[in-house]
Amino acid sequence: MTLKHTLEICELLESARVDGEAVRELLRDRGAGPDEVTVTRLEGSREERGSGPGSGHGGSGAGSGPEGSRSGNRLGTDFLRIVIPGRTGRRAGGPSPTLGVIGRLGGVGARPEVTGLVSDADGAVVALAAALKLLDLRRAGDRLAGDVIVATHICPSAPVEPHDPVPFMGAPVDMRVMNEHEVSPEMDAILSVDTTKGNRVVNSRGFAISPTVKEGWILRVSEDLLETMAVTTGEPPRTFPVTMQDITPYGNGVHHINSILQPSVATSAPVVGVAVTAVTPVPGCASGASHEVDLAEAVRFVVEVAKGFTAGRISFYSAEEFSRLVELYGPMTHLQTPGRG
Numbered sequence: 102m103t104l105k106h107t108l109e110i111c112e113l114l115e116s117a118r119v120d121g122e123a124v125r126e127l128l129r130d131r132g133a134g135p136d137e138v139t140v141t142r143l144e145g146s147r148e149e150r151g152s153g154p155g156s157g158h159g160g161s162g163a164g165s166g167p168e169g170s171r172s173g174n175r176l177g178t179d180f181l182r183i184v185i186p187g188r189t190g191r192r193a194g195g196p197s198p199t200l201g202v203i204g205r206l207g208g209v210g211a212r213p214e215v216t217g218l219v220s221d222a223d224g225a226v227v228a229l230a231a232a233l234k235l236l237d238l239r240r241a242g243d244r245l246a247g248d249v250i251v252a253t254h255i256c257p258s259a260p261v262e263p264h265d266p267v268p269f270m271g272a273p274v275d276m277r278v279m280n281e282h283e284v285s286p287e288m289d290a291i292l293s294v295d296t297t298k299g300n301r302v303v304n305s306r307g308f309a310i311s312p313t314v315k316e317g318w319i320l321r322v323s324e325d326l327l328e329t330m331a332v333t334t335g336e337p338p339r340t341f342p343v344t345m346q347d348i349t350p351y352g353n354g355v356h357h358i359n360s361i362l363q364p365s366v367a368t369s370a371p372v373v374g375v376a377v378t379a380v381t382p383v384p385g386c387a388s389g390a391s392h393e394v395d396l397a398e399a400v401r402f403v404v405e406v407a408k409g410f411t412a413g414r415i416s417f418y419s420a421e422e423f424s425r426l427v428e429l430y431g432p433m434t435h436l437q438t439p440g441r442g
Contacts, residue, residue, distance in 0.1 A: 103234050103400040103401045106234045106397075107393055109233065110225075110226050110230045111218060111226055114209045115218040116257065117212055118257070119255060120140075120179050121142070121179025121180070121181050121255050122179070124138075124255060125138045125140055128236060132236050132237075133185075138183050138184075140180070140181055141180040141282060142178075143177070143179075143278065144176070144273070176258060176259070176273030177256070178208070178254045179254060179255045180253075180282040181229075181255065182282075182285075183250070183251040185236065185248065187245045190245075190248035191247075191248055197248070198247050198410060198411055199248040199249070199250060199289050199411070200247065200248075200250070200290055200291075200292070201251075201285060201288030201290065201292070201370070202228050202231055202250070202251045202403055203251075203252050203283050203284070203292070204224040204228025204229065204253030204294050204295075205253075205294060205364075206225050206253070207221050207260075209255055209256060210259065213258070214261050215261070216388060219385060219386050220390035221269075221296055221386065222296075223295075224294045224295045225253045225254070227294045228251050228252070228253045228294055229253060231400050231404050232249075232251040234404050235404060238404075245408055245411045246412040248287070250285055252283035253283070254272075254279070254282070259271060261385075266299065267382045267384040267385070269359075269384065276350065279360075280366070284368050286368070289370055290370050291365075291373070292375050292406060293364045293372055293374050293375065294376075295359055295361035295375075295377070297358065298379040298382065299359070299382050299384065299385060300358060302342055303341045304378075304381075305379075306378065307339065307395050307399075309339040309340055309378050310330060310338070310374065311341055311362065312340070312343055312373075314343065314365040314372045315372070316433060316437065317432070317435065317436035317437050318433050320371075323416065323417050325409070325416050326373060326417070329402060329405050329406055329415065332405070333398065333402045341374070343358070343362065343374070344358075345436065348362050348365055349366070349436055349440070350439055353439060353440055362374050365437070366436075367437075371417040375399055375403065377395060
C-alpha cells in the first residue's frame with residue numbers, strides 16, 4: 102500500500118519552513134543510511150530563472166515572464182538525491198540495472214502569493230513517497246535487485262507566472278542547473294514525474310505515461326509499462342501525446358507541454374514521463390488541488406516499475422528497433438541541443 106506514504110509526504114511538504122533537511126530526517130528515520138541521502142542547497146532569484154523549468158502544468162520554457170522582473174527576492178531550493186542500493190545493483194558490484202526517478206516541479210509552494218501545498222508539488226510528492234515506500238520495503242526484508250536513485254528539489258516559495266490557459270509555476274534555478282542535479286549517468290532508465298494539468302490534451306483524473314524518449318527519438322509506448330499501469334490501477338492504461346518540440350531543451354522559444362521530458366535532453370538513457378493529470382485545466386499555483394489517491398496510484402506504479410526494471414523484467418524500449426531506426430534515418434541527438442540559435 103502506498104497511500105500512507107503519500108499522506109506522510111504531503112503533510113511534511115505542506116509547510117512554509119520545509120526544506121531538504123526535514124525530508125532527509127524522515128528518510129533516515131525509515132532506514133536510509135547517512136550516505137544514501139544528500140541535500141544540496143542552491144540560491145537563485147526571480148530574475149535569474151531565465152529558461153525554466155516552468156510548471157508541471159504546461160509552459161513555453163522560453164524565458165522569464167513578467168513575474169521575473171517584479172521581485173528581486175532571493176529564492177532557495179534544496180536538491181535531494183536518494184540512493185536505495187539493491188541486492189545485486191552496481192553499488193554492490195552486481196550487474197542489475199539502476200532506475201532513476203525524478204520528481205519534476207517548480208516548487209512545492211508559491212508563498213507569499215499562495216498558502217499551503219500547491220498542485221505543482223505532485224512530482225516531488227510521488228518521487229519522495231516512492232523512496233519512502235522502497236525504504237519501508239527494505240526494512241521489512243524486501244530489497245530490490247538493482248539500485249534506485251530518486252531526485253527532486255524542495256522550494257516552498259517558488260514564483261507564479263502568467264500562462265494560458267492557467268497560471269503556472271517558475272523556479273529559482275534554470276533547467277540546465279536542474280538537469281545537472283537530478284539527472285545522473287548512473288541511471289539506466291528514468292521515470293520523470295510531473296504534474297500535467299494545465300492543458301487541454303489530457304482530460305482524465307489520475308496519471309498517464311508518455312512514449313519512451315531516447316536521444317531525440319520519440320519511440321513507441323513500452324508494452325511492459327502499459328501492462329504495469331493496468332495491473333497497478335485496475336483500469337486500462339492511459340497515455341499522453343508528446344511532440345517533437347516537447348523533447349527539445351527549454352529556452353529555445355517554442356512551446357513545451359511542461360518540463361516532464363526535459364531530463365531526456367541530458368541523458369542517453371530512455372526516459373518516460375509519468376504525468377499526474379486532471380479532467381479540467383488546473384493552475385500549478387492552486388492549493389487544495391492535489392488528490393492523494395491519484396498520487397498514491399502513481400507511487401504504486403513507480404514502485405512496481407522499480408521492482409521489475411531492476412530485476413530485468415521490464416523494458417522501456419526495444420534496443421533492436423532503436424538501432425534499426427538510427428541505422429535507417431540517422432541519429433536525432435541534435436534535438437538534445439539548444440539548436441542553431
